[in-house]
Amino acid sequence: MxxxxxxxxxxxxxxxxxxxxxxxxxxxxxxxxxxxxxxxxxxxxxxxxxxxxxxxxxxxxxxxxxxxxxxxxxxxxxxxxxxxxxxxxxxxxxxxxxxxxxxxxxxxxxxxxxxxxxxxxxxxxxxxxxxxxxxxxxxxxxxxxxxxxxxxxxxxxxxxxxxxxxxxxxxxxxxxxxxxxxxxxxxxxxxxxxxxxxxxxxxxxxxxxxxxxxxxxxxxxxxxxxxxxxxxxxxxxxxxxxxxxxxxxxxxxxxxxxxxxxxxxxxxxxxxxxxxxxxxxxxxxxxxxxQTLAMVRQVPGDRLAILTNGGGLGVMATDTLIERGGRLADLAPATIDRLDAVLPPTWSHGNPVDIIGDAPGSRYAAALEALVNDSNNDAVLVINCPTAVASAAAAAKAVIATLKDRMALYNRKAVLTCWMGDGSALEARRLLTESRLPTYETPTQAVRGFMQMVRYRASQTLLMETPPTIPEAFTPDLDAARQIVAGALAADRNWLTEVEAKAVLAAYAVPVVPSHVCASPEEAAAAATRIGGAVALKILSPDIVHKSEVSGVSLNLETPEVVRANAAAMLQRVHGLRPEARVDGFTVQPMIHRPHAHELIVGMVDDSHFGPVLLFGHGGVAVEVIGDKALALPPLNMHLAREMMSRTRVHGLLQGYRAVPAADLDAIALTLVKVSQLVCDLAGIAELDINPLIADEHGVLALDARIRVTRAEGPAYERLAILPYPRELEERLVLPDGRELLIRPVRPEDEPGFQQIFASLSPEEIRLRFLHMMNVLPHDLAARLTQIDYDREMALVVEGRDQGGGAELYGGVRISADPDREQAEFAILLRHDKTGLGLGPMLLRRIIDYARGRGIGEIYGEVLADNQAMLKLCRVFGFSIKAEREDPGVMYVSLAL
Known part of the structure; x- marks a missing residue:
């Protein structure tokens, strides 16, 4: 319900x-x-x-x-x-x-x-x-x-x-x-x-x-x-x-x-x-x-101007602002000039604007007027501390009067207030509250209120941002990955071996260092001979997840003889520390020498509430001690992956510093997308670690991997908190003229394609489709058409090929259901030069079948009365058609399912 x-x-x-x-x-x-x-x-x-x-x-x-x-x-x-x-x-x-x-x-x-x-x-x-x-x-x-x-x-x-x-x-x-x-x-x-x-x-x-x-x-x-x-x-x-x-x-x-x-x-x-x-x-x-939501307009950015009669309070507010990721606004030269004209010579001549402790209400009014007119800031914080020579209530009245006199400007600029003190500030706070101005008891609270609005705006931008296309195509070998997981479960094992884990990653095109499985120290030495150069030796055991805890890793082994000796000693050591553990031998890998590479971790865990959760952060043996991490729910696209990376401290290092070049951020983000796809495809993956994933300007490479598997009932998507792209709805068909088309669900990356469709429409076609005239397709509307929740909405698009062989959208159909799935609104949008190919009936038939399969009771839409082509299509499919009571120029079409 x-x-x-x-x-x-x-x-x-x-x-x-x-x-x-x-x-x-x-x-x-x-x-x-x-x-x-x-x-x-x-x-x-x-x-x-x-x-x-x-x-x-x-x-x-x-x-x-x-x-x-x-x-x-x-x-x-x-x-x-x-x-x-x-x-x-x-x-x-x-x-x-x-x-x-x-x-x-x-x-x-x-x-x-x-x-x-x-x-x-x-x-x-x-x-x-x-x-x-x-x-x-x-x-x-x-x-x-x-x-x-x-x-x-x-x-x-x-x-x-x-x-x-x-x-x-x-x-x-x-x-x-x-x-x-x-x-x-x-x-x-x-x-x-x-x-x-x-x-x-x-x-x-x-x-x-x-x-x-x-x-x-x-x-x-x-x-x-x-x-x-x-x-x-x-x-x-x-x-x-x-x-x-x-x-x-x-x-x-x-x-x-x-x-x-x-x-x-x-x-x-x-x-x-x-x-x-x-x-x-x-x-x-x-x-x-x-308080902030009730009274403050949305802020366009994170630049804060601070107006105060106490320098220390301005410093306190500035510290909180910087600590929480905001910016102190740079005052425009014209604003400095205006403040010089109305403030004493001893004012701070910068932001925070300290108007000195004896400031009367008139000084507050003059300074505030200058700041709210300055386009270099996104909001103004007005602070007052009690003094014996100036009235806190008078200052509050001056602020209120200034903003009321310039209400149109105030409606465009957020103003927050902080009147310090107890008894002396009560009357001022009452006046500010009655005038719908947010007022806080401390500068820290006021700045926190401002930064809440900044964070909210950032979250909305992220929610609506169009993701870039994936920089390289990858087609997972799903069957190979499933066979590896099934084999481990058939052997009653919950952890894949390192070799198996890397094979699963390789099936999803994650670059992995090659591993040679060896049953004995002698085979390990022979593998080292074939590899040539320095190698890494690791114990191979289904019962030992963290090899370093039993000294099961030896690095930079230069010769086969050293490999043989280390393998024999490692075997003896592991048997002594973990006598119950099964040991299948060793893996031998070439040592990877990438001097500027960063050690990262990419992982996944199955949360009891939200299902699979992805992790990215600073990797290595001290990963828990460092604690530099970011979490995200799958599925990911490139934009979400990059945003996830940006929430870690290591992200700053990855962008390069001093003589260290920037790492390939696209390769790291793509690895996160690939792991996300793996998690969405394989229900049996319960935990996953790639640690370390090394990254530098040449790309990424997984040096070690762990994967825990479990028996799963039902498809992988059932455990996800957010439904992934439903690949099973993809359908390829060939038109009578030989053109191959792909019908598939819409993706967030399709927004440019929708903009191209809109650009192909005539003004009359735009009116018929959107029920009113539009010169451009706004980004927020285009984002809503493409960034859909596959659990409640569905949009199918037709993808063809342009003259250069690249993909292009011909059109699409969508439904948006109410939470109870009693009704779903539908709409069709086709490119001007792709009408007459039968795409409209083809798309409508498929979305009706989809809606029926989802248990939706009825689909409906609004069609202009002069859109005869659409009304004719609806009649063919058995829709009932009636005029809207409020607007006889609009027809209400509905089909009971």
């Missing part, structure tokens, strides 16, 4: 409160007071057999006695009664409930788990949606709904806050109300037995009263649904999340370096980043984010 019937929770026409009473201080009493006192315009039905009236209203003994079926039921009765009440509500036709009651398995109670199951069994036949149990409730100020036992009612606004913890929600309400910050929705999810974060993101993304979404998360359910919903919501409006329990689980115990490095919280970080959400670390940062 997803958004089905959630409208009855958040916009009900009537509410039944089961367990209502008049006792002060009880949950039922507080619920009744909140529900009756919030201004709800619909009917409210108190239900309690022990009362004749509650809050002066007639009270009903049970659900059957209600005069009509409520849209929403709020349940606050003992836990054993809840499953029966849910069953009664469902039979009555109610489809939504908020269960306040606890006692449903918190802490692992078997009795509670049984109650939960009974409640869900009762709800399922009626599609009755449940928020909770064990929750504070839900609040929607815009419709006067307060179905909670919160101590403070929320103000109306455009921020939605969703939390697992009722205590956190209550704390946020208390804090926000004192600052006049309002909410569109406040939702406590509790145990999330039904409605979860994915459902709420889907609902709130489409809610026009919600400008931004705030989440407090302890854990998520249904990772793929969550990721799909989060990625969809984050493209529409800001989504900010604080995740609790960052250190509770720690790094998971694992045999691979990747397993040791990929802690649970780091995986959540990677998931949030991939979805385009902004993560903050604690509740204070969330409070800052609430």
């Amino acid at each position: 997803s958004v089905r019937n959630l409208n009855h929770i958040f916009a009900p026409g009537s509410v039944a409160l089961i367990g209502a009473n008049d006792k002060p201080g009880t949950v039922g009493g507080v619920l009744a007071g909140n529900l009756f006192g919030a201004g709800f315009a619909g009917e409210i039905y108190p239900v309690n057999p022990k009362y004749d009236t509650v809050a002066g209203l007639a009270t009903y003994p049970d659900i059957a006695a209600l005069p009509r079926t409520p849209d929403l039921a709020v349940i606050a009765t003992p836990p054993d009664t809840v499953p029966g009440l849910v069953d009664d509500l469902g039979r009555r036709g109610c489809t939504a409930a908020v269960v306040i009651t606890a006692g449903f398995g918190e802490g692992g109670s078997a009795v509670g788990r049984a109650r939960t199951q009974a409640m869900l069994v009762a709800a399922r036949p009626h599609l009755l949606r449940i928020v909770g149990p064990n929750c504070l409730g839900v609040m929607v100020p815009g419709v006067g709904l307060n179905a909670s036992f919160a101590h403070v009612p929320p103000l109306a606004g455009n921020l939605a806050f969703v939390a697992q913890s009722g205590a956190v929600l209550a704390a946020v309400l208390d804090w926000a109300t004192s600052r006049r910050i309002g909410f569109s929705h406040c939702v406590s999810l509790g145990d999330m037995v039904d409605v979860d974060f994915g459902d709420m993101l889907d609902y709130l993304a489409a809610d026009v009263s919600t400008r931004a979404i705030l989440l407090y998360i302890e854990a998520i359910t249904h990772p793929r649904k969550f990721m799909s919903a989060a990625r969809a919501a984050a493209r529409i409006k800001p989504v900010i999340v604080v995740k609790a329990g960052r250190y509770a689980e720690g790094a998971r115990a694992a045999a691979s370096h990747t397993g040791a490095l990929a802690g649970s919280d780091a995986v959540y970080d990677a998931a949030f980043a991939r979805a385009g959400m902004l993560r903050v670390k604690d509740m204070q940062a969330l409070f800052d984010a609430v």
